[in-house]
Amino acid sequence: MLATRILRPFSNAPIRQLNLKEKNNVIRCGSPFLSSGDRRSYASQQEQVDGKGVLVTGCDSGFGFSVAKHLHSKGFTVFAGCLLKDKGHEGARELDNMKCGRMQTVQLNVCKEEEVQRGVEHIQARLKDPEKGLWGLVNNAGISTFGEVEFTSMETYKEVAEVNLWGTVRVTKACLPLLRRAKGRVVNISSMLGRMANPARSPYCITKFGVEAFSDCLRYEMHPRGVKVSIVEPGNFIAATSLYTPERIKAIADKMWEDLPEVVRQDYGRKYFDEKIARMETYCNSGSTDTSSVINAITHALTSSSPYTRYHPMDYYWWLRMQIMTHMPGAISDRIYIY
Numbered sequence: 357m358l359a360t361r362i363l364r365p366f367s368n369a370p371i372r373q374l375n376l377k378e379k380n381n382v383i384r385c386g387s388p389f390l391s392s393g394d395r396r397s398y399a400s401q402q403e404q405v406d407g408k409g410v411l412v413t414g415c416d417s418g419f420g421f422s423v424a425k426h427l428h429s430k431g432f433t434v435f436a437g438c439l440l441k442d443k444g445h446e447g448a449r450e451l452d453n454m455k456c457g458r459m460q461t462v463q464l465n466v467c468k469e470e471e472v473q474r475g476v477e478h479i480q481a482r483l484k485d486p487e488k489g490l491w492g493l494v495n496n497a498g499i500s501t502f503g504e505v506e507f508t509s510m511e512t513y514k515e516v517a518e519v520n521l522w523g524t525v526r527v528t529k530a531c532l533p534l535l536r537r538a539k540g541r542v543v544n545i546s547s548m549l550g551r552m553a554n555p556a557r558s559p560y561c562i563t564k565f566g567v568e569a570f571s572d573c574l575r576y577e578m579h580p581r582g583v584k585v586s587i588v589e590p591g592n593f594i595a596a597t598s599l600y601t602p603e604r605i606k607a608i609a610d611k612m613w614e615d616l617p618e619v620v621r622q623d624y625g626r627k628y629f630d631e632k633i634a635r636m637e638t639y640c641n642s643g644s645t646d647t648s649s650v651i652n653a654i655t656h657a658l659t660s661s662s663p664y665t666r667y668h669p670m671d672y673y674w675w676l677r678m679q680i681m682t683h684m685p686g687a688i689s690d691r692i693y694i695y
Protein backbone atom coordinates (compact mmCIF):
# COMPACT_ATOMS: atom_id res chain seq x y z
CA MET A 357 0.00 0.00 0.00
CA LEU A 358 2.79 2.40 0.97
CA ALA A 359 4.72 1.46 -2.16
CA THR A 360 1.66 2.16 -4.28
CA ARG A 361 1.21 5.58 -2.68
CA ILE A 362 4.85 6.46 -3.43
CA LEU A 363 5.00 5.09 -6.97
CA ARG A 364 1.54 6.19 -8.00
CA PRO A 365 0.43 8.86 -5.54
CA PHE A 366 -2.67 9.41 -7.71
CA SER A 367 -3.30 5.78 -8.37
CA ASN A 368 -6.82 6.27 -9.71
CA ALA A 369 -5.27 8.08 -12.67
CA PRO A 370 -2.35 6.06 -13.98
CA ILE A 371 -1.09 8.27 -16.80
CA ARG A 372 -2.91 11.48 -16.00
CA GLN A 373 -0.76 14.60 -15.46
CA LEU A 374 -0.90 16.40 -12.13
CA ASN A 375 -3.29 19.31 -11.99
CA LEU A 376 -2.39 22.46 -10.11
CA LYS A 377 -4.02 21.40 -6.86
CA GLU A 378 -2.20 18.07 -6.89
CA LYS A 379 1.04 19.80 -7.81
CA ASN A 380 0.77 21.94 -4.67
CA ASN A 381 0.32 18.81 -2.57
CA VAL A 382 3.42 17.29 -4.08
CA ILE A 383 5.47 20.41 -3.52
CA ARG A 384 4.37 20.66 0.12
CA CYS A 385 5.75 17.20 0.82
CA GLY A 386 9.25 18.69 0.49
CA SER A 387 10.72 15.97 -1.68
CA PRO A 388 14.50 15.93 -1.81
CA PHE A 389 14.20 15.33 -5.57
CA LEU A 390 12.42 18.58 -6.31
CA SER A 391 14.22 20.72 -8.87
CA SER A 392 17.50 18.91 -8.51
CA GLY A 393 19.21 21.04 -11.18
CA ASP A 394 18.22 24.12 -9.24
CA ARG A 395 19.36 22.78 -5.87
CA ARG A 396 22.78 21.74 -7.16
CA SER A 397 23.44 25.08 -8.82
CA TYR A 398 24.66 26.74 -5.66
CA ALA A 399 27.48 24.31 -5.01
CA SER A 400 29.97 24.91 -7.80
CA GLN A 401 32.41 27.62 -8.80
CA GLN A 402 31.14 30.23 -11.25
CA GLU A 403 32.69 31.42 -14.51
CA GLN A 404 33.08 35.18 -15.11
CA VAL A 405 30.04 36.48 -16.99
CA ASP A 406 31.53 39.80 -18.07
CA GLY A 407 29.09 40.60 -20.88
CA LYS A 408 29.77 37.27 -22.62
CA GLY A 409 27.43 36.56 -25.55
CA VAL A 410 24.69 33.91 -25.41
CA LEU A 411 22.21 33.03 -28.15
CA VAL A 412 18.85 31.69 -26.93
CA THR A 413 16.38 30.39 -29.53
CA GLY A 414 12.57 30.58 -29.18
CA CYS A 415 12.42 33.74 -27.04
CA ASP A 416 8.95 34.92 -28.12
CA SER A 417 7.42 33.22 -25.06
CA GLY A 418 7.82 30.57 -22.34
CA PHE A 419 11.19 29.44 -20.98
CA GLY A 420 13.09 31.26 -23.76
CA PHE A 421 11.57 34.64 -22.95
CA SER A 422 12.21 34.22 -19.20
CA VAL A 423 15.72 32.87 -19.57
CA ALA A 424 16.67 35.70 -21.96
CA LYS A 425 15.66 38.24 -19.32
CA HIS A 426 17.32 36.30 -16.51
CA LEU A 427 20.64 35.92 -18.34
CA HIS A 428 20.56 39.62 -19.14
CA SER A 429 20.07 40.40 -15.45
CA LYS A 430 23.14 38.24 -14.70
CA GLY A 431 25.29 40.41 -17.00
CA PHE A 432 25.32 38.38 -20.23
CA THR A 433 24.91 39.94 -23.65
CA VAL A 434 21.80 38.10 -24.83
CA PHE A 435 20.98 37.45 -28.46
CA ALA A 436 17.32 36.51 -28.22
CA GLY A 437 16.25 34.52 -31.27
CA CYS A 438 12.57 35.20 -31.98
CA LEU A 439 10.42 33.40 -34.53
CA LEU A 440 8.09 36.34 -34.98
CA LYS A 441 10.32 39.38 -34.47
CA ASP A 442 9.64 40.52 -38.03
CA LYS A 443 5.87 40.28 -37.36
CA GLY A 444 6.17 42.50 -34.27
CA HIS A 445 5.24 39.72 -31.79
CA GLU A 446 4.80 41.08 -28.27
CA GLY A 447 7.56 38.88 -26.79
CA ALA A 448 10.19 40.31 -29.13
CA ARG A 449 8.78 43.81 -28.66
CA GLU A 450 9.02 43.56 -24.88
CA LEU A 451 12.65 42.45 -25.08
CA ASP A 452 13.42 45.27 -27.55
CA ASN A 453 11.73 47.75 -25.24
CA MET A 454 14.37 47.01 -22.59
CA LYS A 455 16.50 49.29 -24.77
CA CYS A 456 19.77 47.87 -23.54
CA GLY A 457 22.74 47.01 -25.76
CA ARG A 458 23.13 43.70 -23.92
CA MET A 459 19.64 42.56 -25.00
CA GLN A 460 19.39 42.16 -28.76
CA THR A 461 16.57 40.35 -30.50
CA VAL A 462 17.36 38.47 -33.71
CA GLN A 463 14.85 37.23 -36.30
CA LEU A 464 15.39 33.46 -36.12
CA ASN A 465 13.27 30.68 -37.51
CA VAL A 466 15.34 27.59 -36.66
CA CYS A 467 13.85 25.75 -39.65
CA LYS A 468 15.24 28.21 -42.20
CA GLU A 469 18.85 27.59 -43.14
CA GLU A 470 19.41 31.09 -44.59
CA GLU A 471 17.82 32.82 -41.62
CA VAL A 472 20.04 30.85 -39.25
CA GLN A 473 23.20 31.70 -41.23
CA ARG A 474 22.20 35.37 -41.39
CA GLY A 475 21.39 35.37 -37.67
CA VAL A 476 24.80 33.94 -36.75
CA GLU A 477 26.61 36.46 -39.00
CA HIS A 478 24.58 39.24 -37.37
CA ILE A 479 25.60 37.99 -33.90
CA GLN A 480 29.26 37.59 -34.87
CA ALA A 481 29.35 41.18 -36.09
CA ARG A 482 27.98 42.39 -32.75
CA LEU A 483 30.26 40.42 -30.42
CA LYS A 484 32.59 42.54 -28.29
CA ASP A 485 35.55 40.56 -29.67
CA PRO A 486 34.48 38.23 -32.52
CA GLU A 487 37.86 36.50 -32.33
CA LYS A 488 36.98 35.31 -28.82
CA GLY A 489 33.76 33.81 -30.11
CA LEU A 490 30.33 33.22 -28.58
CA TRP A 491 30.11 31.87 -25.03
CA GLY A 492 26.77 30.13 -25.07
CA LEU A 493 23.98 28.65 -27.17
CA VAL A 494 20.66 27.63 -25.62
CA ASN A 495 18.62 25.52 -28.06
CA ASN A 496 15.19 26.17 -26.60
CA ALA A 497 12.84 26.65 -29.59
CA GLY A 498 10.30 23.88 -29.72
CA ILE A 499 6.76 22.86 -30.59
CA SER A 500 4.61 20.01 -29.46
CA THR A 501 1.63 18.03 -30.54
CA PHE A 502 -0.25 14.93 -29.44
CA GLY A 503 -2.08 11.99 -30.91
CA GLU A 504 -1.71 8.26 -31.11
CA VAL A 505 0.46 6.84 -33.87
CA GLU A 506 -2.54 5.94 -36.04
CA PHE A 507 -3.96 9.46 -35.62
CA THR A 508 -0.74 11.26 -36.53
CA SER A 509 0.06 12.15 -40.12
CA MET A 510 3.58 11.90 -41.56
CA GLU A 511 3.44 15.68 -42.12
CA THR A 512 2.99 16.17 -38.38
CA TYR A 513 5.93 13.91 -37.51
CA LYS A 514 8.10 15.87 -39.95
CA GLU A 515 6.86 19.28 -38.80
CA VAL A 516 7.70 18.64 -35.13
CA ALA A 517 11.09 17.12 -35.99
CA GLU A 518 11.94 20.07 -38.23
CA VAL A 519 11.75 22.47 -35.29
CA ASN A 520 12.76 20.39 -32.26
CA LEU A 521 15.42 18.15 -33.74
CA TRP A 522 16.70 19.51 -37.05
CA GLY A 523 16.34 23.08 -35.73
CA THR A 524 18.62 22.19 -32.82
CA VAL A 525 21.14 20.49 -35.11
CA ARG A 526 21.04 23.34 -37.64
CA VAL A 527 21.59 26.17 -35.13
CA THR A 528 24.27 24.22 -33.26
CA LYS A 529 26.26 23.51 -36.42
CA ALA A 530 26.05 27.17 -37.45
CA CYS A 531 27.30 28.35 -34.03
CA LEU A 532 30.01 25.76 -33.36
CA PRO A 533 32.92 27.68 -34.94
CA LEU A 534 32.17 30.62 -32.64
CA LEU A 535 31.50 28.40 -29.61
CA ARG A 536 34.77 26.55 -30.12
CA ARG A 537 36.70 29.82 -30.17
CA ALA A 538 35.20 30.75 -26.80
CA LYS A 539 35.49 27.20 -25.38
CA GLY A 540 31.87 27.89 -24.53
CA ARG A 541 28.67 26.06 -23.72
CA VAL A 542 25.81 24.37 -25.54
CA VAL A 543 22.62 23.89 -23.54
CA ASN A 544 19.95 21.80 -25.23
CA ILE A 545 16.42 21.89 -23.88
CA SER A 546 15.11 18.37 -24.15
CA SER A 547 12.33 17.06 -21.90
CA MET A 548 11.57 14.27 -19.49
CA LEU A 549 9.89 12.88 -22.64
CA GLY A 550 13.37 12.64 -24.14
CA ARG A 551 14.11 9.94 -21.57
CA MET A 552 10.81 8.10 -21.25
CA ALA A 553 8.04 7.78 -23.79
CA ASN A 554 4.35 8.35 -23.22
CA PRO A 555 1.32 7.13 -25.16
CA ALA A 556 -0.11 9.67 -27.61
CA ARG A 557 3.11 11.72 -27.61
CA SER A 558 5.22 9.89 -30.21
CA PRO A 559 5.91 12.88 -32.51
CA TYR A 560 7.32 14.87 -29.59
CA CYS A 561 9.13 11.94 -27.88
CA ILE A 562 10.94 10.96 -31.09
CA THR A 563 12.37 14.46 -31.44
CA LYS A 564 13.42 14.79 -27.81
CA PHE A 565 15.06 11.34 -27.79
CA GLY A 566 16.90 12.59 -30.88
CA VAL A 567 18.00 15.77 -29.08
CA GLU A 568 19.39 13.60 -26.26
CA ALA A 569 21.41 11.44 -28.68
CA PHE A 570 22.67 14.46 -30.60
CA SER A 571 23.72 16.15 -27.35
CA ASP A 572 25.58 13.08 -26.10
CA CYS A 573 27.50 12.70 -29.39
CA LEU A 574 28.31 16.41 -29.40
CA ARG A 575 29.48 16.29 -25.77
CA TYR A 576 31.93 13.48 -26.54
CA GLU A 577 33.24 15.26 -29.65
CA MET A 578 33.54 18.69 -28.06
CA HIS A 579 35.22 17.56 -24.85
CA PRO A 580 38.76 17.77 -26.28
CA ARG A 581 37.93 21.20 -27.74
CA GLY A 582 36.84 22.65 -24.40
CA VAL A 583 33.14 23.16 -25.29
CA LYS A 584 30.80 21.77 -22.61
CA VAL A 585 27.40 20.39 -23.57
CA SER A 586 24.50 20.07 -21.14
CA ILE A 587 20.96 18.79 -21.50
CA VAL A 588 18.03 20.21 -19.53
CA GLU A 589 15.09 17.82 -19.18
CA PRO A 590 12.14 19.77 -17.78
CA GLY A 591 9.17 17.95 -16.31
CA ASN A 592 5.66 19.27 -16.71
CA PHE A 593 5.41 23.09 -16.91
CA ILE A 594 2.54 23.18 -19.38
CA ALA A 595 0.50 25.62 -17.30
CA ALA A 596 3.39 28.08 -17.34
CA THR A 597 4.23 28.29 -21.07
CA SER A 598 2.57 28.44 -24.48
CA LEU A 599 3.52 24.92 -25.59
CA TYR A 600 -0.13 23.84 -25.32
CA THR A 601 -3.05 26.23 -25.24
CA PRO A 602 -6.74 25.26 -25.51
CA GLU A 603 -6.87 26.97 -28.93
CA ARG A 604 -3.85 24.99 -30.16
CA ILE A 605 -5.34 21.72 -28.94
CA LYS A 606 -8.64 22.45 -30.67
CA ALA A 607 -6.90 23.35 -33.92
CA ILE A 608 -4.77 20.17 -33.81
CA ALA A 609 -7.81 18.01 -32.99
CA ASP A 610 -9.96 19.46 -35.81
CA LYS A 611 -7.24 18.94 -38.39
CA MET A 612 -6.40 15.48 -37.07
CA TRP A 613 -10.00 14.25 -37.35
CA GLU A 614 -10.36 15.76 -40.81
CA ASP A 615 -7.17 14.07 -42.07
CA LEU A 616 -7.78 10.63 -40.51
CA PRO A 617 -7.96 7.70 -42.91
CA GLU A 618 -11.53 6.39 -43.07
CA VAL A 619 -10.56 2.98 -41.66
CA VAL A 620 -9.03 4.59 -38.54
CA ARG A 621 -12.07 6.87 -38.05
CA GLN A 622 -14.41 3.92 -38.23
CA ASP A 623 -12.35 1.51 -36.10
CA TYR A 624 -11.74 3.94 -33.21
CA GLY A 625 -14.91 6.04 -33.51
CA ARG A 626 -15.66 9.66 -32.63
CA LYS A 627 -16.37 8.93 -28.95
CA TYR A 628 -12.89 7.48 -28.33
CA PHE A 629 -11.30 10.39 -30.22
CA ASP A 630 -13.24 13.02 -28.25
CA GLU A 631 -12.30 11.40 -24.94
CA LYS A 632 -8.62 11.63 -25.86
CA ILE A 633 -8.99 15.30 -26.82
CA ALA A 634 -10.82 16.06 -23.56
CA ARG A 635 -7.94 14.47 -21.68
CA MET A 636 -5.46 16.66 -23.56
CA GLU A 637 -7.54 19.74 -22.71
CA THR A 638 -7.20 19.03 -18.97
CA TYR A 639 -3.46 18.61 -19.53
CA CYS A 640 -3.29 22.32 -20.55
CA ASN A 641 -3.79 23.38 -16.93
CA SER A 642 -1.43 20.84 -15.46
CA GLY A 643 2.11 21.09 -14.20
CA SER A 644 4.12 23.61 -12.28
CA THR A 645 3.63 27.33 -12.89
CA ASP A 646 6.97 28.18 -11.34
CA THR A 647 9.65 27.89 -14.03
CA SER A 648 12.54 29.06 -11.85
CA SER A 649 14.03 25.57 -11.57
CA VAL A 650 14.31 25.40 -15.38
CA ILE A 651 15.76 28.91 -15.62
CA ASN A 652 18.26 28.16 -12.85
CA ALA A 653 19.31 24.90 -14.49
CA ILE A 654 20.02 26.69 -17.79
CA THR A 655 21.90 29.44 -15.96
CA HIS A 656 23.97 26.91 -14.04
CA ALA A 657 24.90 25.11 -17.26
CA LEU A 658 26.17 28.43 -18.67
CA THR A 659 27.92 29.80 -15.61
CA SER A 660 29.26 26.93 -13.54
CA SER A 661 32.87 25.95 -14.10
CA SER A 662 31.70 22.32 -13.96
CA PRO A 663 28.20 22.13 -15.46
CA TYR A 664 26.18 18.93 -15.23
CA THR A 665 25.56 16.65 -18.17
CA ARG A 666 21.84 16.48 -17.41
CA TYR A 667 19.51 18.65 -15.36
CA HIS A 668 16.12 17.43 -14.16
CA PRO A 669 13.94 20.33 -13.12
CA MET A 670 10.76 18.47 -12.29
CA ASP A 671 8.61 17.59 -9.32
CA TYR A 672 8.89 14.50 -7.19
CA TYR A 673 6.19 12.54 -9.04
CA TRP A 674 7.84 12.90 -12.47
CA TRP A 675 11.37 12.41 -11.10
CA LEU A 676 10.41 9.09 -9.55
CA ARG A 677 8.47 8.03 -12.62
CA MET A 678 11.48 8.81 -14.83
CA GLN A 679 13.84 6.79 -12.61
CA ILE A 680 11.51 3.81 -12.66
CA MET A 681 10.80 4.01 -16.39
CA THR A 682 14.50 4.27 -17.25
CA HIS A 683 15.97 1.80 -14.75
CA MET A 684 13.45 -0.99 -14.29
CA PRO A 685 12.54 -3.72 -16.77
CA GLY A 686 9.79 -2.57 -19.12
CA ALA A 687 7.51 -5.38 -17.96
CA ILE A 688 7.43 -3.81 -14.49
CA SER A 689 7.48 -0.08 -15.29
CA ASP A 690 4.80 -0.47 -17.98
CA ARG A 691 2.49 -2.09 -15.45
CA ILE A 692 3.09 0.66 -12.90
CA TYR A 693 2.63 3.66 -15.17
CA ILE A 694 1.17 2.75 -18.54
CA TYR A 695 -1.37 -0.05 -18.47
Ligand SMILES: NC(=O)c1ccc[n+]([C@@H]2O[C@H](COP(=O)([O-])OP(=O)(O)OC[C@H]3O[C@@H](n4cnc5c(N)ncnc54)[C@H](OP(=O)(O)O)[C@@H]3O)[C@@H](O)[C@H]2O)c1
Binds near residue numbers: 500592
Ligand atom coordinates in the same frame (compact mmCIF):
# COMPACT_ATOMS: atom_id res chain seq x y z
N1 LIG B 1 6.49 23.54 -21.00
C1 LIG B 1 6.84 22.33 -20.65
O1 LIG B 1 6.20 21.67 -19.83
C2 LIG B 1 8.09 21.72 -21.26
C3 LIG B 1 8.53 20.51 -20.73
C4 LIG B 1 9.66 19.93 -21.27
C5 LIG B 1 10.35 20.54 -22.30
N2 LIG B 1 9.88 21.72 -22.81
C6 LIG B 1 10.66 22.32 -23.90
O2 LIG B 1 11.00 23.64 -23.58
C7 LIG B 1 11.22 24.39 -24.77
C8 LIG B 1 10.47 25.71 -24.67
O3 LIG B 1 9.08 25.45 -24.68
P1 LIG B 1 8.04 26.26 -23.78
O4 LIG B 1 7.38 25.29 -22.89
O5 LIG B 1 8.66 27.48 -23.23
O6 LIG B 1 6.93 26.59 -24.90
P2 LIG B 1 6.62 27.92 -25.69
O7 LIG B 1 6.17 28.97 -24.73
O8 LIG B 1 5.68 27.55 -26.79
O9 LIG B 1 8.04 28.32 -26.27
C9 LIG B 1 8.59 27.77 -27.44
C10 LIG B 1 9.12 28.89 -28.27
O10 LIG B 1 9.70 28.37 -29.46
C11 LIG B 1 9.26 29.19 -30.54
N3 LIG B 1 9.30 28.51 -31.82
C12 LIG B 1 8.41 27.64 -32.36
N4 LIG B 1 8.80 27.27 -33.59
C13 LIG B 1 9.97 27.92 -33.83
C14 LIG B 1 10.85 27.99 -34.94
N5 LIG B 1 10.62 27.30 -36.06
N6 LIG B 1 11.95 28.76 -34.84
C15 LIG B 1 12.21 29.48 -33.73
N7 LIG B 1 11.40 29.49 -32.67
C16 LIG B 1 10.30 28.71 -32.71
C17 LIG B 1 7.85 29.58 -30.17
O11 LIG B 1 7.46 30.75 -30.90
P3 LIG B 1 5.87 31.10 -31.02
O12 LIG B 1 5.38 31.29 -29.61
O13 LIG B 1 5.88 32.35 -31.80
O14 LIG B 1 5.26 29.94 -31.71
C18 LIG B 1 8.00 29.84 -28.68
O15 LIG B 1 8.41 31.16 -28.42
C19 LIG B 1 10.76 23.51 -25.91
O16 LIG B 1 11.89 22.92 -26.52
C20 LIG B 1 9.92 22.45 -25.22
O17 LIG B 1 9.90 21.25 -25.92
C21 LIG B 1 8.78 22.32 -22.32
